Amino acid sequence: MKKTKFKSKEKKKNLHRIMPLLKIHKMRFFFAILCMLLIAGTSAALAWIVKPVLDDVFIKKDIDKLYLISTSLITIFFIKGAAAFMHVYLMTYIGQHIVKALRDKLYNAIMDLPISFFHKETTGALMSRITYDVNIVKDMLSTAVTNIGRDFFTIVCLTILILYQDWKMALIAIIVLPIAFFPVFILGRWVRKISSMVQNAMGKLNIFLHETFAGNKIIKAFGTEEFEKKRFIKKSDELLKMEMKAVVPDKGGSAIIEFFTGFGIAAVIFYGGLRVIQNEMTPGTFFSFITAVGLLYDPIRRTAPLNSVIQRGLAAIERIFDIIEKKSDIKEAENPVFIKNKINDIIFKDISFGYSDKEFVLRNIEVKVKAGEKLALAGTSGGGKTSFVNLIPRFYDATEGSLLIDGINVKDVSLKSLRKNIAIVTQEPILFNDTIKNNISYGKTNASDQDIEDAAKAAFAFDFIKEFPQGFDTNIGELGGRLSGGEKQRICIARALLKNAPILILDEATSSLDANAEMLVQEALENLMKGRTAFIIAHRLSTIRYADRILVFEKGKIIEQGNHDQLIRKQGTYYKLYKMQTKGSEKKIKLIIT
Ligand SMILES: Nc1ncnc2c1ncn2[C@@H]1O[C@H](COP(=O)(O)OP(=O)(O)OP(=O)(O)O)[C@@H](O)[C@H]1O
Numbered sequence: 001m002k003k004t005k006f007k008s009k010e011k012k013k014n015l016h017r018i019m020p021l022l023k024i025h026k027m028r029f030f031f032a033i034l035c036m037l038l039i040a041g042t043s044a045a046l047a048w049i050v051k052p053v054l055d056d057v058f059i060k061k062d063i064d065k066l067y068l069i070s071t072s073l074i075t076i077f078f079i080k081g082a083a084a085f086m087h088v089y090l091m092t093y094i095g096q097h098i099v100k101a102l103r104d105k106l107y108n109a110i111m112d113l114p115i116s117f118f119h120k121e122t123t124g125a126l127m128s129r130i131t132y133d134v135n136i137v138k139d140m141l142s143t144a145v146t147n148i149g150r151d152f153f154t155i156v157c158l159t160i161l162i163l164y165q166d167w168k169m170a171l172i173a174i175i176v177l178p179i180a181f182f183p184v185f186i187l188g189r190w191v192r193k194i195s196s197m198v199q200n201a202m203g204k205l206n207i208f209l210h211e212t213f214a215g216n217k218i219i220k221a222f223g224t225e226e227f228e229k230k231r232f233i234k235k236s237d238e239l240l241k242m243e244m245k246a247v248v249p250d251k252g253g254s255a256i257i258e259f260f261t262g263f264g265i266a267a268v269i270f271y272g273g274l275r276v277i278q279n280e281m282t283p284g285t286f287f288s289f290i291t292a293v294g295l296l297y298d299p300i301r302r303t304a305p306l307n308s309v310i311q312r313g314l315a316a317i318e319r320i321f322d323i324i325e326k327k328s329d330i331k332e333a334e335n336p337v338f339i340k341n342k343i344n345d346i347i348f349k350d351i352s353f354g355y356s357d358k359e360f361v362l363r364n365i366e367v368k369v370k371a372g373e374k375l376a377l378a379g380t381s382g383g384g385k386t387s388f389v390n391l392i393p394r395f396y397d398a399t400e401g402s403l404l405i406d407g408i409n410v411k412d413v414s415l416k417s418l419r420k421n422i423a424i425v426t427q428e429p430i431l432f433n434d435t436i437k438n439n440i441s442y443g444k445t446n447a448s449d450q451d452i453e454d455a456a457k458a459a460f461a462f463d464f465i466k467e468f469p470q471g472f473d474t475n476i477g478e479l480g481g482r483l484s485g486g487e488k489q490r491i492c493i494a495r496a497l498l499k500n501a502p503i504l505i506l507d508e509a510t511s512s513l514d515a516n517a518e519m520l521v522q523e524a525l526e527n528l529m530k531g532r533t534a535f536i537i538a539h540r541l542s543t544i545r546y547a548d549r550i551l552v553f554e555k556g557k558i559i560e561q562g563n564h565d566q567l568i569r570k571q572g573t574y575y576k577l578y579k580m581q582t583k584g585s586e587k588k589i590k591l592i593i594t
Pocket residue numbers: 119355356361380381382383384385386387388427553
């Protein structure tokens with residue numbers, strides 16, 4: 001009992017969630033309802049007109065009535081046709097606009113969610129929400145909502161008509177309905193549960209598709225095509241099973257209603273037929289009544305599949321709004337502070353941070369960075385360097401301690417103005433399926449061609465860009481797939497250079513470059529870093545030799561800090577790492593010589 005109560009509450013909540021979107025179309029709804037009334041009225045009129053056709057034209061042979069009935073029929077069909085068209089047009093308009101609003105709302109909500117969300121959710125699942133789930137809501141709105149109103153009024157009008165014609169016979173016709181509807185509603189609930197599962201399976205399939213298309217190179221390299229095909233078939237099978245599971249409750253409802261309405265018609269014909277035989281009823285009234293019952297059962301028969309579509313739509317709305325209503329934990333402060341002047345210092349005050357509650361990947365970090373300082377981060381892989389710099393643009397918030405920018409907690413600073421002050425080259429080069437020009441000027445639409453060229457030159461990307469037949473207008477493919485690793489990196493550097501922000505974060509920004517290109521880019525970066533605060537992460541220690549200060553990370557802790565010479569003198573971890581790297585290159589040189 002409790003469970004049903006909860007479920008109906010949920011259902012109301014889901015409908016409530018799309019109400020604001022429906023309210024915008026109030027006037028259109030009003031006209032659509034007028035059309036529904038006209039459709040219902042004309043349906044009843046058609047049933048009613050059967051009586052004079054039989055009694056006056058066929059039996060009494062009244063020619064005047066024949067003229068009148070013919071012209072009336074033309075008028076009725078004209079009104080019915082026009083109203084039906086307007087009704088479908090208006091409801092489709094409303095449905096499509098709500099779906100668009102929902103789709104946009106969902107995308108906006110996803111865009112505002114923090115990076116942690118994108119690490120938890122998969123791209124395929126999110127895409128499935130925007131394409132598949134939103135379309136299910138569209139089905140619900142365009143078929144279900146469109147039909148429901150019209151059918152409701154038609155049922156009301158025809159019920160009134162049959163009650164007026166013969167209330168006893170009408171009761172026989174109506175009595176079967178609640179009996180027929182009960183199982184339909186039970187089945188509806190079942191549909192909703194299964195459709196949630198189908199939507200989940202669809203999401204899983206999308207995740208799989210996205211992964212195997214994007215990672216196709218590895219599949220080919222490892223020769224796992226057959227393995228992936230089998231995995232796909234398994235997932236596809238699961239989806240098929242779910243879809244088939246939905247058929248019984250989905251279509252079973254229609255079968256049940258069909259049976260009961262057939263039973264109702266038989267009962268009415270039997271009872272009505274008896275009364276005609278006993279001369280208690282004219283054949284006209286009888287046929288008019290049967291027509292009305294036929295027309296009345298028609299929308300009722302449609303109710304069962306409608307119920308399924310609605311249940312499926314409600315499940316989809318739930319999934320969509322679960323994301324729309326998600327609260328980002330990286331929130332804009334109520335009265336945010338805007339960064340207007342030059343930033344003087346950035347302080348990491350006793351910061352600890354973990355991606356989950358269980359384990360910290362940064363522990364008690366205490367760092368003060370002065371404006372203009374070039375701070376390098378070195379250390380073992382997985383030591384926490386990327387996690388450390390991620391805190392600056394608030395990709396994540398510290399779990400304990402605070403990050404202060406000019407003494408203001410970064411959580412109180414306006415996110416937009418904070419991120420405007422930071423240019424970043426991430427560890428993975430991330431580019432968009434667009435031209436080189438648009439990739440470099442990303443987020444800076446007002447950049448002139450000259451600015452873009454200058455940035456490309458400074459990043460030592462100009463030469464290779466010029467060699468492309470279409471130069472800066474070359475499309476680089478999805479995620480920059482048509483570029484080499486080093487080329488991608490240089491485009492990313494050019495993009496960061498063009499942003500011209502006072503804080504620069506370079507996470508392995510030159511790792512894919514050859515020694516020569518790296519040296520040149522290094523020079524460009526050094527020029528760029530003048531007067532800016534820079535965080536430079538590099539495994540190749542030769543890149544960070546000249547930094548003002550080097551922090552050495554190990555297992556989330558800063559174990560050493562100082563400039564290159566100090567750390568070498570200290571003969572600690574940095575010294576060991578440095579020795580290993582230089583030894584390696586000495587060995588390589590020896591090998592080449594010998
Ligand atoms: N999104 C994430 N969710 C959970 N754990 C993460 C996530 N990103 C990183 N980690 C974990 O946090 C730790 C620190 O990772 P981080 O990326 O900061 O290391 P790093 O010093 O940048 O390493 P590398 O030099 O290899 O880039 C690692 O143990 C890693 O497994």
